[in-house]
Amino acid sequence: MSRSQITRGARLTQDDVGRSTAASSAGAAREDDGCTILHVDMDAFYASCELRSRPELRGLPVIVGGDGSRGVVTAATYEARRYGIHSAMPMSRAKRLCPDLVVLPPDFGLYTEVSAGVMAVFRDITPLVEPLSLDEAFLDVAGAVRRLGPPAVIAEQIRARVHDEQGITCTVGVAATKFVAKLASTRAKPDGLLVVPPDRVIAFLHPLPVSQLWGVGEKTEEVLLRLGLRTVGDIAHTPVDTLVRALGPAAGHHLADLAWGRDPRRVEVPEGEKSVGHEETFPRDIDDPEVIRRELLRLSEKVAARLRAQGVAGRTVSIKVRFADFSTITRSRTLRSPTDVAREVYATARELYDALGLQRARLRLVGVRVEGLVDADEAPRQLLLDEPEVGWREAEQAVDRAAARFGRGSITPARLVAGPGRDDDDHGFGGQPVAPRPR
């Protein structure tokens, strides 16, 4: 199955997934190599949400919108679009175009709920999710490839899960850059998948009308058309100086870059979502610092394992402490370079805890969090400067592999199995791992 073709409707089966994984592990070049940016967009989102509970309306021209005299269309099924109906069109005009139109009032509570379910599917794949609206997001899946398969396979997993769990369809564009991924999903709609391999970006872009480029609104389009530039290819073959004179330096360089497929923008996770954390509420309040430290170690391990599973690393480690009276404090420290190593997360969490000097304060909850996440592939270069750290990272990756085979918990840092009484300076990772037992 060629993934440079638009795939519509049909989804890859488990067998296909197995075959593609086998092909990639055999070293065969895949079209989606390097295409780690996904743009996922729900099809006719509001209308699709409504049709979940109204299957009898499937296949009919349906729109969602305000039905008053000044109402506008907020979503239209593809059946309705065939009549020339589109979003933002006045309701009266839509009804003239299609007298049999089914008009449903909007239910934003429902759309918000379905959106949360869809975004949760994305965040299961990678924490590097940049939502653009309720029904649309960029994902960077570079860190998920080893775990889940090549980008096109991940894209099919997302399409299948959104369909099975949320009862709606979506389209995915797969490319090396954000704007090409977005153009690919636009091209493949509805219920489709399109991979644009890096060596086919120029052939994909150049025939497109200039209005398709990110940042080209009506005004810019007018200027470009006046210069005789109709396609993206026309822009590509115009001297940058000419573009700069007509549009100013920022827009001129921006369009020249896009026309050659250059888009350095990364997937940006909104502030407040760039973190992986775990916390534990104790069954009864705890005042023993040794028990607290052991809990911080356990949480650090969970956090680091999740960072590694998702292919990310983070620079800021924070702890949260809630006292018996529910007052809560957090403390954080930023490291020299991003980490996904439990030993380092724990060492920092423990320093932060010890610095609080809590003596025997009664705690009801502790938490560990790592923030400022980046793709782990960007972190190792820095980690390599620090040999011992690399050693720990490899050791913990070996534990990940064993855990994948035998179940997490089959290998435990020595500190946790040895119980209290071990040397405090040994951060709990010094012992030999307990031999894995198949379960």
Ligand SMILES: [Mg+2]
């Ligand atoms: Mg959409």
